[in-house]
Amino acid sequence: MLKNLNPVWDLDSIFPGGSSSPQLDAHLRQVAADIESLQALIPAGADREQWRQFIDKNQDVAARLRQAGAFIGCLDAQNTKDKKAKLLAGRVRQLYAALSSVQAAVDEKILAMDDGTWAELLETPELKPIAFSLEEMRQRAREKMSADQERLANDLAVDGYHGWSELYNTVTGRMEIAWEQDGKTELLSVGQFANLFSHPDAAVRAKAGRLWEEAWEQEEDLCAGALNHLAGFRLNLYKHRGWDSFLKEPLDVNRMQAETLDVMWGVVEDNKDIFVKYLDRKRQLLNLEKLTWYDVGAPVGKVNRTYTFDEAANFVVEQLRRVSPRMADFVVSALQKRWVEAENRGNKRAGAFCTSFPVSKETRVFMTFAGTPDNVSTLAHELGHAFHQHVMTDLPFLAQRYAMNVAETASTFNEMVVSDAAVQQAADREEKLALLAGKVDGSIAFFMNIHCRFLFETSFYEERRRGPVGADRLNELMEEAQKKAYRNSLDVWHPRFWCSKLHFYNTGVPFYNFPYTFGYLFSAGIYALSRDGGADFEQRYINLLRDTGRMRVEDLARRHLGVDLTRPDFWQQAVDMAAADCKEFLRLTE
Numbered sequence: 001m002l003k004n005l006n007p008v009w010d011l012d013s014i015f016p017g018g019s020s021s022p023q024l025d026a027h028l029r030q031v032a033a034d035i036e037s038l039q040a041l042i043p044a045g046a047d048r049e050q051w052r053q054f055i056d057k058n059q060d061v062a063a064r065l066r067q068a069g070a071f072i073g074c075l076d077a078q079n080t081k082d083k084k085a086k087l088l089a090g091r092v093r094q095l096y097a098a099l100s101s102v103q104a105a106v107d108e109k110i111l112a113m114d115d116g117t118w119a120e121l122l123e124t125p126e127l128k129p130i131a132f133s134l135e136e137m138r139q140r141a142r143e144k145m146s147a148d149q150e151r152l153a154n155d156l157a158v159d160g161y162h163g164w165s166e167l168y169n170t171v172t173g174r175m176e177i178a179w180e181q182d183g184k185t186e187l188l189s190v191g192q193f194a195n196l197f198s199h200p201d202a203a204v205r206a207k208a209g210r211l212w213e214e215a216w217e218q219e220e221d222l223c224a225g226a227l228n229h230l231a232g233f234r235l236n237l238y239k240h241r242g243w244d245s246f247l248k249e250p251l252d253v254n255r256m257q258a259e260t261l262d263v264m265w266g267v268v269e270d271n272k273d274i275f276v277k278y279l280d281r282k283r284q285l286l287n288l289e290k291l292t293w294y295d296v297g298a299p300v301g302k303v304n305r306t307y308t309f310d311e312a313a314n315f316v317v318e319q320l321r322r323v324s325p326r327m328a329d330f331v332v333s334a335l336q337k338r339w340v341e342a343e344n345r346g347n348k349r350a351g352a353f354c355t356s357f358p359v360s361k362e363t364r365v366f367m368t369f370a371g372t373p374d375n376v377s378t379l380a381h382e383l384g385h386a387f388h389q390h391v392m393t394d395l396p397f398l399a400q401r402y403a404m405n406v407a408e409t410a411s412t413f414n415e416m417v418v419s420d421a422a423v424q425q426a427a428d429r430e431e432k433l434a435l436l437a438g439k440v441d442g443s444i445a446f447f448m449n450i451h452c453r454f455l456f457e458t459s460f461y462e463e464r465r466r467g468p469v470g471a472d473r474l475n476e477l478m479e480e481a482q483k484k485a486y487r488n489s490l491d492v493w494h495p496r497f498w499c500s501k502l503h504f505y506n507t508g509v510p511f512y513n514f515p516y517t518f519g520y521l522f523s524a525g526i527y528a529l530s531r532d533g534g535a536d537f538e539q540r541y542i543n544l545l546r547d548t549g550r551m552r553v554e555d556l557a558r559r560h561l562g563v564d565l566t567r568p569d570f571w572q573q574a575v576d577m578a579a580a581d582c583k584e585f586l587r588l589t590e
Contacts, residue, residue, distance in 0.1 A: 009341035013458045019084035034061045038102045048119045048124050060396040070355040077349040098156045104150035107141030122136040132550040135396040161233040164226040168505040177215045191350025198297050203546050209294035216499040223499040224471040231464045246461045250511035253405040255552040260565045267571035268447050277584045279489045290491030301433030306371035316380045319421040324538045342369035354385035361393045384414030402548035408519025416527045425460035436585045443578035446520040452485035453513035524574035
């Protein structure tokens with residue numbers, strides 16, 4: 001039994017002193033020097049030993065840069081007013097650009113090798129564990145510009161491409177929305193304010209929705225400028241690389257085929273009717289004449305309890321132990337070592353995440369815990385990410401780099417385990433309804449909200465090819481995407497959703513949307529496997545997680561699940577699991 005857990009994470013064990021840490025400064029200086037020296041170490045020919053030594057050094061430098069970047073990301077998340085952390089983030093971006101420039105030179109060398117020499121190099125025993133990553137690197141090099149052009153693009157991206165993302169984060173980090181309640185006015189960050197959309201009072205949600213839209217309207221021109229410049233940079237880069245489709249990069253990054261993506265969205269679209277019925281039933285239960293975007297997450301039923309952080313932690317551990325004792329033991333260790341930041345306080349970044357520290361072989365989880373059942377699910381979700389990284393820590397750094405779509409595998413799996421347990425242990429009908437609604441709301445987020453984001457970005461990029469797109473048109477595109485994704489089941493829409501969703505401004509992952517739905521459905525298939533039992537499930541599950549960084553998703557599914565992701569069967573089975581919750585909710589509320 002976990003007791004008296006500290007909800008504030010320990011970062012000093014990595015670099016003491018936060019953004020003023022002398023150790024962090026020394027670490028960054030050494031990484032900068034090592035990146036500079038890497039250029040001279042690139043082998044001129046095909047000598048196996050020289051390449052082995054260089055690749056080892058390159059992985060080491062990349063891991064240490066990741067260590068610093070993750071730490072600085074944690075500093076910025078825990079205190080969005082930490083100006084030093086923002087400057088350090090800029091410093092890290094410059095180092096990543098320098099490392100990318102080294103990679104451009106490496107690409108030039110490996111492309112110069114003939115296929116036979118390259119194949120022999122990959123047979124080097126020390127390089128075999130990362131052969132997939134090296135082959136992927138060479139294939140991507142074939143599709144890029146010359147090394148000099150790629151270096152120039154990387155250098156210009158620091159203050160251009162990435163600079164616009166940084167500006168967006170600065171703007172949203174400083175935003176405060178006035179909220180008046182009980183005669184008192186409080187300034188809330190956007191992260192704190194977003195919690196009002198799950199308030200049980202419809203009047204509160206309606207007021208919050210109006211103020212939210214007004215707040216983002218004040219920033220829409222700046223957000224539109226940032227979004228246009230980010231997309232413009234990508235499109236120009238793609239043009240000079242000779243790429244016709246703006247989906248090429250996101251598909252490559254996620255190691256999946258366009259056919260898989262199309263089939264997945266096709267199955268989702270074919271199964272939306274039951275979720276539209278759910279939204280209408282929810283409208284009736286909430287006694288609303290119309291359902292709006294700010295009512296979609298409104299609670300139905302009632303959970304009469306809140307959780308302390310200790311209670312939430314113990315509940316998560318108890319449920320995970322039923323499917324994977326090794327995962328439960330890891331979670332206990334992570335909580336006791338203070339790898340989780342959960343304190344409910346101001347100036348924290350909105351949302352939740354897990355980040356990894358490859359040098360110290362640790363992770364850190366970030367969230368804001370307020371005692372709700374959703375918070376318990378979020379805790380389980382982020383600790384799933386942490387476990388995923390944990391089972392890969394002994395692999396070479398290059399073999400640990402899994403794509404975002406499979407990055408959601410362990411996290412969503414954990415969430416499903418915990419959510420199902422909560423429904424089964426519901427104290428009464430009202431609590432069961434509330435928890436079932438929470439699960440279905442989650443499915444709607446993946447099938448409708450995420451789909452809306454994908455549709456919006458697809459339309460936006462099509463138009464951006466012809467020139468900048470103004471804020472008014474962006475609002476129209478977003479509303480059109482919402483109506484299509486939600487099958488016109490809502491009455492009031494959220495046209496400035498493109499302003500408020502930071503995923504659109506992320507420079508690390510283009511089209512930061514469809515991987516969520518992929519991960520959700522992929523995890524559902526794995527969850528079904530766990531419910532079928534089998535003494536070897538835990539090891540099979542860990543084997544799958546360990547392979548996520550060293551094969552394409554279609555191969556991963558074929559090897560570990562025995563399914564073909566380019567066919568609708570697997571996706572339909574996964575959607576059916578979500579639909580079953582929906583049908584149960586409709587049955588209980590007839």
